[in-house]
Amino acid sequence: MNPFIELGIRHDIVNAITELGFENPTPIQEQSIPVLLTGSNDFVGLAQTGTGKTAAFGLPLLELINFEENYPQALVLCPTRELCLQITNDIKNYAKNMNSVHVVAVYGGASISDQLRQIKRGVQIVVATPGRMLDIINRKAIDFSQVKYVVLDEADEMLNMGFQEDIDSILSTTPENKKTWLFSATMPSEVRRIAKKYMTDPHELTMGEKNTGNENIDHEYYVVRARDKYAAFKRIVDFNPEIFGIVFCRTKIETQDIAEALIKDGYNADSLHGDLSQQQRDKVMKRYRDRSLQLLIATDVAARGIDVNDVTHVINYSLPDEIENYTHRSGRTARAGKTGVSIAIINSKELGKIRQIERVIGKKFVKAEIPTGFDVCEKQLFALVHKVHNVQVNEQQIEQYLPRIIDEFKELSKEEIIKRFASLEFNSFLEYYKNAPDLNASVDENRRDGGERFGRDGMKSEYTRLFINLGSVDEFNRGDLLGYICNNTKISGRTVGKIDVKGVYSFFEVQNADVEQVMNGFKEVDFKGRNVRIEISGEGTSSTRRSGGGGGYNKREGGGYNRERSGNRREGGYNREKSNSGGGFRDFSGKRREERPERRRRF
Numbered sequence: 001m002n003p004f005i006e007l008g009i010r011h012d013i014v015n016a017i018t019e020l021g022f023e024n025p026t027p028i029q030e031q032s033i034p035v036l037l038t039g040s041n042d043f044v045g046l047a048q049t050g051t052g053k054t055a056a057f058g059l060p061l062l063e064l065i066n067f068e069e070n071y072p073q074a075l076v077l078c079p080t081r082e083l084c085l086q087i088t089n090d091i092k093n094y095a096k097n098m099n100s101v102h103v104v105a106v107y108g109g110a111s112i113s114d115q116l117r118q119i120k121r122g123v124q125i126v127v128a129t130p131g132r133m134l135d136i137i138n139r140k141a142i143d144f145s146q147v148k149y150v151v152l153d154e155a156d157e158m159l160n161m162g163f164q165e166d167i168d169s170i171l172s173t174t175p176e177n178k179k180t181w182l183f184s185a186t187m188p189s190e191v192r193r194i195a196k197k198y199m200t201d202p203h204e205l206t207m208g209e210k211n212t213g214n215e216n217i218d219h220e221y222y223v224v225r226a227r228d229k230y231a232a233f234k235r236i237v238d239f240n241p242e243i244f245g246i247v248f249c250r251t252k253i254e255t256q257d258i259a260e261a262l263i264k265d266g267y268n269a270d271s272l273h274g275d276l277s278q279q280q281r282d283k284v285m286k287r288y289r290d291r292s293l294q295l296l297i298a299t300d301v302a303a304r305g306i307d308v309n310d311v312t313h314v315i316n317y318s319l320p321d322e323i324e325n326y327t328h329r330s331g332r333t334a335r336a337g338k339t340g341v342s343i344a345i346i347n348s349k350e351l352g353k354i355r356q357i358e359r360v361i362g363k364k365f366v367k368a369e370i371p372t373g374f375d376v377c378e379k380q381l382f383a384l385v386h387k388v389h390n391v392q393v394n395e396q397q398i399e400q401y402l403p404r405i406i407d408e409f410k411e412l413s414k415e416e417i418i419k420r421f422a423s424l425e426f427n428s429f430l431e432y433y434k435n436a437p438d439l440n441a442s443v444d445e446n447r448r449d450g451g452e453r454f455g456r457d458g459m460k461s462e463y464t465r466l467f468i469n470l471g472s473v474d475e476f477n478r479g480d481l482l483g484y485i486c487n488n489t490k491i492s493g494r495t496v497g498k499i500d501v502k503g504v505y506s507f508f509e510v511q512n513a514d515v516e517q518v519m520n521g522f523k524e525v526d527f528k529g530r531n532v533r534i535e536i537s538g539e540g541t542s543s544t545r546r547s548g549g550g551g552g553y554n555k556r557e558g559g560g561y562n563r564e565r566s567g568n569r570r571e572g573g574y575n576r577e578k579s580n581s582g583g584g585f586r587d588f589s590g591k592r593r594e595e596r597p598e599r600r601r602r603f
């Protein structure tokens with residue numbers, strides 16, 4: 001039997017949702033539908049966006065409402081116009097095979113007279129944002145005296161947006177004995193308070209741990225110097241050729257600046273922020289949904305309620321001021337059971353904030369390294385190869401040119417032709433990236449105010465640099481190596497200093513007091529049949545490191561990249577990397593993008 005039928009949903013609804021691809025209920029649907037179908041409980045569901053909560057309350061509403069009667073029986077309040085339209089649409093889709101179901105969307109920024117007209121015609125389910133709803137109530141244009149169910153969706157967001165008073169006023173027009181169902185991604189004390197205020201003995205459902213982010217999201221952070229942020233961001237994007245992302249900034253200005261810089265650099269990007277008219281916002285969102293935009297640069301407020309499936313990356317270009325907002329941002333990816341990555345690009349002073357976020361989401365971030373120029377080239381090259389492999393050939397169109405093309409290539413072997421096709425783009429990647437600097441800033445989590453490093457005893461520490469005969473060819477990056485060292489030696493990761501992963505070997509620093517333990521720990525350790533060798537490195541023996549004043553700690557062997565950058569880099573100088581190279585960043589053809597605007601990437 002269809003599992004939704006088993007949950008108590010009728011056939012005509014099940015048929016409609018099957019068409020939408022709902023084969024099995026999501027966990028929240030499985031657990032909430034039977035409770036809500038009784039119609040006799042208040043309900044609190046702690047669930048992230050993208051978990052299927054619209055159907056979790058939408059399907060029971062369709063079962064419980066008497067559609068032979070034409071007055072408001074259910075009111076769904078949600079924070080944004082986007083979400084309001086989404087919920088309305090979803091419910092209409094679930095009810096596709098039912099008769100006389102009238103759902104109306106009530107939200108600001110659109111003609112109120114249309115909405116009033118729809119309400120006048122008769123409606124059973126009202127989906128609304130609080131501001132416009134209150135406006136309509138104040139005009140005495142709707143009667144909520146017979147409402148049976150109120151849904152507060154994304155309650156935390158509504159409170160964040162300052163809708164508390166509006167919600168109070170709206171709910172005061174609904175009957176005492178209605179049932180209230182509250183959904184929230186997080187449960188700050190304000191939400192607890194409204195749950196207490198409006199509900200009696202609610203049935204509580206927590207999907208996963210409280211305040212825990214979606215399990216399918218990987219969280220990564222990159223540490224860069226402030227002046228390298230934009231270049232680092234672009235490199236991350238370039239390293240992910242298939243990225244379909246939302247980039248969060250803190251302010252409208254920043255949003256606009258980044259979007260403009262990206263557009264100049266040949267990316268498919270646009271900004272979404274509060275200064276745009278509703279029409280402009282709709283246009284941007286349409287382009288993003290249609291995937292003719294690859295990167296949506298948004299403020300928190302503008303991006304609220306955005307429900308686009310298949311977002312691969314959320315990038316926190318700036319961390320949110322409110323930690324809770326991180327959950328909302330990252331929840332834009334990994335929707336409907338998919339996986340996604342949430343990235344934070346930070347400077348070393350913001351590490352504390354990452355630790356705070358980790359506590360809120362109950363999940364650890366992985367420290368990632370900004371890819372090298374070569375890494376990006378390699379990634380882009382293979383993306384190109386895959387694209388060539390999978391391209392849809394228009395047989396009819398190409399046929400007439402084929403003889404001439406084949407004639408052109410007749411001297412060349414298959415291997416030569418492949419090499420040339422690949423080089424066509426690869427040469428320009430290499431050209432662009434040949435002097436690409438390392439953008440990773442060193443991080444020292446033990447650092448205190450003065451920038452000195454302290455050991456477990458709180459005293460200044462002396463460090464010894466050790467050599468290990470494992471490196472990137474053994475598929476170690478800094479994080480892996482740190483884990484490997486700690487596992488084998490049982491020293492704390494916090495006491496390990498700089499790690500420098502090379503090809504077949506690496507260097508890492510440990511406190512002098514730990515050297516013996518590390519040497520002993522690796523005695524007789526074998527990695528894939530090879531003895532692991534640790535030696536005290538000849539260069540840079542023990543020292544007390546001070547990082548204040550840009551001391552040696554930030555410099556790498558063979559460094560000099562700071563010099564190359566000369567002192568004239570503007571902080572946040574978005575176009576620097578582009579102007580250094582003298583070419584449009586995305587335009588790997590070697591020609592300036594301005595000459596070839598059609599080369600902007602589309603999916």
Ligand code: AMP
Pocket residue numbers: 020021022023024025026029048049050051052053054055307309335336
């Ligand atoms: P929501 O959390 O309601 O915004 O849902 C997130 C996405 O998951 C939407 O695109 C839904 O269409 C989809 N979805 C919801 N329930 C199911 C299900 N049972 N099976 C497959 N997809 C679903």
